[in-house]
Amino acid sequence: MATSSTAARTRNPRGEGGRLRDEIVGAAQQLLDETGDARALSLRSIARRAGISAPSIYAHFTDLPAIMLELVLRAFDDLEETLRAATESTPGGPVPRLNAVCAAYLRFAQDYPERYRTLFGGQWRPTTDGSVTEQDLATLGLASLQILSDALTDCVAADLSDADPETDAWGLWLGLHGVAHQKAVSRVFPAPDDIADRMIPMLARLRPAAAD
Amino acid sequence: MATSSTAARTRNPRGEGGRLRDEIVGAAQQLLDETGDARALSLRSIARRAGISAPSIYAHFTDLPAIMLELVLRAFDDLEETLRAATESTPGGPVPRLNAVCAAYLRFAQDYPERYRTLFGGQWRPTTDGSVTEQDLATLGLASLQILSDALTDCVAADLSDADPETDAWGLWLGLHGVAHQKAVSRVFPAPDDIADRMIPMLARLRPAAAD
DNA sequence: TGTACATCAGTGAACGCGCGTTCACTGATGTAC
DNA sequence: TGTACATCAGTGAACGCGCGTTCACTGATGTAC
Numbered sequence: 001m002a003t004s005s006t007a008a009r010t011r012n013p014r015g016e017g018g019r020l021r022d023e024i025v026g027a028a029q030q031l032l033d034e035t036g037d038a039r040a041l042s043l044r045s046i047a048r049r050a051g052i053s054a055p056s057i058y059a060h061f062t063d064l065p066a067i068m069l070e071l072v073l074r075a076f077d078d079l080e081e082t083l084r085a086a087t088e089s090t091p092g093g094p095v096p097r098l099n100a101v102c103a104a105y106l107r108f109a110q111d112y113p114e115r116y117r118t119l120f121g122g123q124w125r126p127t128t129d130g131s132v133t134e135q136d137l138a139t140l141g142l143a144s145l146q147i148l149s150d151a152l153t154d155c156v157a158a159d160l161s162d163a164d165p166e167t168d169a170w171g172l173w174l175g176l177h178g179v180a181h182q183k184a185v186s187r188v189f190p191a192p193d194d195i196a197d198r199m200i201p202m203l204a205r206l207r208p209a210a211a212d
Numbered sequence: 213m214a215t216s217s218t219a220a221r222t223r224n225p226r227g228e229g230g231r232l233r234d235e236i237v238g239a240a241q242q243l244l245d246e247t248g249d250a251r252a253l254s255l256r257s258i259a260r261r262a263g264i265s266a267p268s269i270y271a272h273f274t275d276l277p278a279i280m281l282e283l284v285l286r287a288f289d290d291l292e293e294t295l296r297a298a299t300e301s302t303p304g305g306p307v308p309r310l311n312a313v314c315a316a317y318l319r320f321a322q323d324y325p326e327r328y329r330t331l332f333g334g335q336w337r338p339t340t341d342g343s344v345t346e347q348d349l350a351t352l353g354l355a356s357l358q359i360l361s362d363a364l365t366d367c368v369a370a371d372l373s374d375a376d377p378e379t380d381a382w383g384l385w386l387g388l389h390g391v392a393h394q395k396a397v398s399r400v401f402p403a404p405d406d407i408a409d410r411m412i413p414m415l416a417r418l419r420p421a422a423a424d
Numbered sequence: 425t426g427t428a429c430a431t432c433a434g435t436g437a438a439c440g441c442g443c444g445t446t447c448a449c450t451g452a453t454g455t456a457c
Numbered sequence: 458t459g460t461a462c463a464t465c466a467g468t469g470a471a472c473g474c475g476c477g478t479t480c481a482c483t484g485a486t487g488t489a490c
């Protein structure tokens with residue numbers, strides 16, 4: 001975990017100026033996670049956090065949306081890796097594995113609420129005039145959705161679910177997203193604590209016997 | 213539906229200066245709906261839209277969050293009224309009524325996406341230092357939740373659902389919220405078109421025979 | 425009925441701020457000869 | 458091995474902009490006498 005270095009920076013050695021690109025995105029992510037407010041991100045605030053002057057950013061990004069795009073790409077990778085790790089590290093069969101993936105999803109949203117919001121429709125959204133289309137971004141979440149779909153497929157193969165994995169993965173994800181988003185957005189969450197645990201078996205069409 | 217009057221305003225008659233309060237909130241709502249971007253709302257932009265000078269706002273609101281609060285209160289009332297109208301105007305028994313309420317909810321989010329986002333955790337969120345606590349706002353949605361809960365209760369009473377209305381209304385709402393929010397946020401929606409219709413019977417624990 | 429005055433519903437100019445963006449520049453370091 | 462030069466990784470000052478907020482004001486209209 002990177003420290004919040006407002007301290008003086010030593011410039012990168014020759015030929016390695018590209019490193020600053022990573023540092024800029026890292027600074028943006030720090031600001032996002034720490035302030036919990038996408039409005040706190042500006043070219044100048046990111047530059048301050050990265051310990052560089054504002055104009056230095058232009059050598060690496062054309063504008064703020066370009067930085068946000070890079071941040072979003074990385075965050076989607078993080079999410080995917082988190083879900084994959086949960087799948088691979090959970091023993092006990094398809095249903096515990098499915099539950100572990102769902103729990104990991106919700107934990108990701110709770111640990112990095114503003115990042116989660118940025119991924120799924122927070123303040124930043126791709127501009128139609130830029131090089132990134134909405135279609136591109138719609139594709140981004142699909143890898144994570146596929147993990148859910150695979151988990152469902154395993155449950156069906158083991159005769160523990162009546163789901164149509166392709167379709168019901170969407171339902172499961174949208175349900176998780178509702179919970180995750182609401183938790184990410186308000187600290188007060190009046191719904192029952194175990195509400196996700198109640199929704200998951202329904203949306204996954206788990207057979208009564210299959211529930212833990 | 214109010215027209216977008218940037219035209220010259222005639223001042224309110226004596227003793228009726230309070231009317232401007234309504235006009236300010238109306239202007240803010242227009243901007244929100246038309247731009248689809250909460251960032252477009254500033255004291256100055258709202259004043260421009262309302263056809264007044266920026267300082268005139270201070271006679272009616274202390275700051276921008278105060279305007280947003282009023283807007284949110286109204287929008288929650290709108291939503292509640294929309295759901296209630298759907299309940300009352302739908303014949304055919306508890307299940308069609310439940311479906312009508314859910315459809316009305318999703319339509320509200322689709323018709324006024326940025327307003328929906330503002331209600332449920334868009335850019336604007338209550339400040340902890342202000343007079344409005346998060347607890348207050350958490351209470352706001354409860355009237356709409358109650359309508360869902362009542363619809364579930366009717367289904368259970370008619371032996372068409374196995375839900376625990378109090379609890380499962382939360383699950384149903386969070387599922388609807390996931391769909392509504394995702395649709396409000398991105399014009400590209402790769403999930404099956406009928407995904408909500410698939411989720412609702414599950415989350416409402418409708419008995420197989422009860423589904424239309 | 426006339427008139428002085430208080431009140432009300434706003435306005436217009438001005439301020440300091442952070443922002444995105446431009447421009448000319450600096451100074452360390454590798455490279456050609 | 459020495460030196461001139463090109464390149465690279467940035468910097469600092471300056472611009473115009475929209476913003477929130479303040480201040481002193483204006484001009485119509487109701488009210489007291």
